[in-house]
Amino acid sequence: MVYNKSKRKFTIEKVCTLLIVAILSLSDLYAQTKVIAHRGYWNCEGSAQNSIASLQKAQGLRIYGSEFDVWMTSDGVLVINHDETIGGLKIEDTDYAQLKDILLKNGEKLPLLEDYLQQGKKDRKTMLILELKPHSSKEREDKAVAAVVKLVDKYKMKKQTEYISFSLNICKEFVRLNPKAKVAYLNGNLAPKELKALNINGIDYNYTVLQKNKEWIDEAHKLKMTVNVWTVNSEAIMQEMIAAAVDFITTDDPVLCKELIKK
Numbered sequence: 001m002v003y004n005k006s007k008r009k010f011t012i013e014k015v016c017t018l019l020i021v022a023i024l025s026l027s028d029l030y031a032q033t034k035v036i037a038h039r040g041y042w043n044c045e046g047s048a049q050n051s052i053a054s055l056q057k058a059q060g061l062r063i064y065g066s067e068f069d070v071w072m073t074s075d076g077v078l079v080i081n082h083d084e085t086i087g088g089l090k091i092e093d094t095d096y097a098q099l100k101d102i103l104l105k106n107g108e109k110l111p112l113l114e115d116y117l118q119q120g121k122k123d124r125k126t127m128l129i130l131e132l133k134p135h136s137s138k139e140r141e142d143k144a145v146a147a148v149v150k151l152v153d154k155y156k157m158k159k160q161t162e163y164i165s166f167s168l169n170i171c172k173e174f175v176r177l178n179p180k181a182k183v184a185y186l187n188g189n190l191a192p193k194e195l196k197a198l199n200i201n202g203i204d205y206n207y208t209v210l211q212k213n214k215e216w217i218d219e220a221h222k223l224k225m226t227v228n229v230w231t232v233n234s235e236a237i238m239q240e241m242i243a244a245a246v247d248f249i250t251t252d253d254p255v256l257c258k259e260l261i262k263k
Helices: 005-029 052-060 113-120 138-154 168-177 192-196 207-212 215-222 235-243 254-262
Strands: 034-037 065-072 078-080 127-132 161-165 183-185 202-206 226-230 248-251
Touching (some): 052 065, 052 113, 078 113, 113 138, 127 138, 138 168, 161 202, 168 183, 192 202, 192 215, 202 207, 202 215, 207 215, 207 226, 235 248, 235 254, 248 254
Parallel strands (some): 034 248, 065 127, 183 202, 202 226
């Protein structure tokens, strides 16, 4: 019998390749739920919701990402704020010059999206979860999406920025302008397969929606979509969502959530 060394080498390489594929498949199957800080890590000293400090503090936690909210002013400037108004002024209807000196609770001035992207670049490991708020018209929404994408491109942050919105139109526009972007819908009224048909690759629903529609978690994963839940601050619900194998939990208590996932 002639010993074929080259054939043996080929067989070993093939077995090793199959083992690596199997290990990667298992790691995907049992991937840990990850943490997203809701409006940054703001529930601590020196911070405030949607402030630059809240992003810095979220970066310090070594979690998956930090979520924040974006509006466009009447003159096309992108600012960070949750509510549609600040200081008694409706952001959409107000020039940036009238808003720029308004202070957050921690003393910071109202941040620009540009400020957030600059801080985000300082820590490439923390994803920026950009929520673009529904605006007053499709035209305004389309303009805001285009401005966001342009600014993200300018700072070379495409791979580090993910998009979410309650507006289906906004989600569709992000997909249209950047087909490779990670985009998730927030409103909770559509099944994963309906969003997949629109090339939207994630659901980001209130935890009560997924408690009522548990099958959507498995449906989304079979469609290779991500599953996020918001805003989970109860330890019991965090544990429930971790057990349900959601991909992300958005929370005002990222420290607690991170500790629970480690257990």
